[in-house]
Amino acid sequence: MSDKEPVKSIITPTRTEYTYTPGPSAQRSLRALARGKLVGEICPSCNQVYYPPSGACARCGVATRDEVEVADKGTVTTYAIVRVPSENIDLELPYCTAHILLDGADIPFFGLIQECEWDAVRIGMRVEAVWKPESEWGLNAENIRYFRPTGEPDVPFEQFKEHL
Amino acid sequence: MADELLSAPHVLEYDYRRSLGEVLSRFFTGLRDRKILGVKTNAGRVLVPPSEYDPESGDATSDDWVEVGPGGVVKSWAWVNEPLGRHLLDHPFAFALIQLDGADTALTHAVDAGSEASMRTGMRVTARFADDTIGAIGDIVAFVPEEGS
Numbered sequence: 293m294s295d296k297e298p299v300k301s302i303i304t305p306t307r308t309e310y311t312y313t314p315g316p317s318a319q320r321s322l323r324a325l326a327r328g329k330l331v332g333e334i335c336p337s338c339n340q341v342y343y344p345p346s347g348a349c350a351r352c353g354v355a356t357r358d359e360v361e362v363a364d365k366g367t368v369t370t371y372a373i374v375r376v377p378s379e380n381i382d383l384e385l386p387y388c389t390a391h392i393l394l395d396g397a398d399i400p401f402f403g404l405i406q407e408c409e410w411d412a413v414r415i416g417m418r419v420e421a422v423w424k425p426e427s428e429w430g431l432n433a434e435n436i437r438y439f440r441p442t443g444e445p446d447v448p449f450e451q452f453k454e455h456l
Numbered sequence: 457m458a459d460e461l462l463s464a465p466h467v468l469e470y471d472y473r474r475s476l477g478e479v480l481s482r483f484f485t486g487l488r489d490r491k492i493l494g495v496k497t498n499a500g501r502v503l504v505p506p507s508e509y510d511p512e513s514g515d516a517t518s519d520d521w522v523e524v525g526p527g528g529v530v531k532s533w534a535w536v537n538e539p540l541g542r543h544l545l546d547h548p549f550a551f552a553l554i555q556l557d558g559a560d561t562a563l564t565h566a567v568d569a570g571s572e573a574s575m576r577t578g579m580r581v582t583a584r585f586a587d588d589t590i591g592a593i594g595d596i597v598a599f600v601p602e603e604g605s
Contacts, residue, residue, distance in 0.1 A: 299591030312466040
């Protein structure tokens with residue numbers, strides 16, 4: 293036997309490479325995002341506003357078509373504290389990611405919370421997007437660097453409990 | 457839509473660290489020492505790769521270990537014309553089930569045979585170890601056709 297320590301674990305890598313082609317709704321939304329606008333779509337049946345839009349209403353199963361601009365600020369509906377490092381994420385641990393119900397949207401959007409202690413984040417907190425400089429905008433979600441607290445009063449849970 | 461269709465590469469990649477447990481720990485430690493180890497079942501069959509349980513009876517395997525190979529017989533194979541980045545070899549090869557000498561079960565590994573025409577079920581192959589072994593399945597770079605067979 294080896295005089296070294298026994299092998300107690302192995303690294304098993306998994307990797308899949310896709311070419312992602314966004315559907316028509318996501319394409320329109322990405323092009324709007326590259327102009328600094330958050331453009332979602334509304335369900336013609338139940339009037340839910342989806343951002344980001346997927347082209348169909350998850351509730352009614354009908355196609356969404358009409359575009360609706362939503363705000364770049366909103367309310368934290370839930371959040372997670374991340375304490376595990378990832379090779380491709382260059383953030384100081386721990387950090388906070390959140391679901392943010394953007395004003396004008398009916399489903400939450402995923403965002404990073406910064407300019408705030410991680411343990412000060414709370415459900416109902418008001419946050420706003422911090423954008424990259426306009427000269428750096430591209431066709432991707434990284435145009436928004438993160439969200440930060442606005443300092444507005446918290447929103448009571450009752451007001452967004454239907455939008456989790 | 458007048459705009460050009462958007463598309464972008466999307467890579468999904470995870471490295472898992474897998475705890476081996478006692479049995480596979482011994483197997484991979486053996487590979488680091490350039491040995492291929494099998495474990496005996498209570499019925500005396502030698503399992504390579506080893507497992508904690510005998511697949512035939514469900515009983516725990518014994519603590520009786522034997523070194524097998526490095527030669528063995530190809531029991532079945534599939535030719536890979538276009539290796540992917542994660543494969544052990546960067547040129548065409550065969551994935552094969554190899555029953556090592558002294559073993560009663562077959563190990564899945566690559567056979568570096570040069571061409572599909574050189575492959576056949578029942579052919580003799582032998583393990584080619586890496587220059588540096590770390591305790592991973594890649595410590596065996598590939599199996600190669602045994603000389604003179």
